Amino acid sequence: MLSLQFLLTAFVVVVAPGTGVIYTLAIGLEQGRAASIWAALGCTFGIVPHLLAATLGLAAVLHTSAVLFNVVKFAGVAYLLWLALQALRTGGALAVSADKTAESGLRIARRGALINILNPKLSIFFLALLPPFLSGTPTSATAEMAILGAVFMAMTFAVFTLYGFFAAAARRWLLSSERVMLWLNRSFAGIFTALAGRLALERA
Template sequence: MSLAFLLTTLVVVATPGTGVVYTLAAGLSRGRRAGLVAALACTLGIVPHVLATVTGLAALLNASAAAFQTLKYAGVAYLLHMAVATLRDKRTIDVDQEAAPLSAGRVIVRGVLINLLNPKLTIFFFAFLPQFVDPARPRALPRMLALSGVFMLATFVVFAGYGILAASVRSHVVARPRVMTWLRRGFAGSFAALGAKLAVATR
């Protein structure tokens, strides 16, 4: 495993995106456990993209404009749904210490869908992994899977850090409803902006 792969992975993972926004929102609203579950969910959402890459489905997605557009707009629709839900439902970003926690299943489903419905992630793996794996060498597939595992581990560690960081400042905003209102609007705006960015994305 090369240093270039590790550095590139860390840069990609740490760059704020839909998963980071979701994990921050979960940690801030429901605490450390929810932040960690959200980090795990976003990591699990990478699995289908890895499988698509190693089985060649990413090549089809890259070649077929219709397939790419279909998945892309499904992702856009879901991000806009998240934006509207965050803006309208005050419980989505609610740091009330007495609030009942969301079920782990619900947090996981949302997090998986956020990454699953992002065709750019599949294209990223399709373009990214081959740079570090020579298909002509023996055991190329196990190496690709190993590198994907490292990428997923880095994703979980970094996202968990985001979730824990958000949870650590949770107590400082409990008594500030105005701050929470603006945070909710900020998260909603972030989901909407990321959806708009995905909408204009090309392969």
């Protein structure tokens, strides 16, 4: 069940830059190391509903219901576009600036959680990722899915935290230049817009 193959597969998936990684990097640059931990924590807990859906078989329902899939998908698209706007707007939640006021950890975590919660492809992804690594014993399948999911979440939190620490370490150098901050904000806005476009094109 918990094999080296699973750990390697999960690591490759987690380390690949995606929406959660971009959000954690933005928060790390914007508000520092402690804030990036909250961002990583929020993104990690945003995985929980999808793991539950995969474990309970609800992911299959989402996959076969075009209406439900599209409702969640376009809510996710709208949210990513909102994040893009927040990166461009002066004083926005994701706008990188030297005099940024620190936010509460719970607010940072909530935004991170919503990024994953509003991505319906995650449920289908876990439904495809986890079953091949199960032992094949029906009576222990649910417990095994939970264990694999917990390991995946722990790995997600660890990797995202490292991303955040890296961004926080570069913060002082990057925030010393108005030009660099402008470039960063435009880049984050462009990335979130592109991710929203990609999500909009996804099909169940």
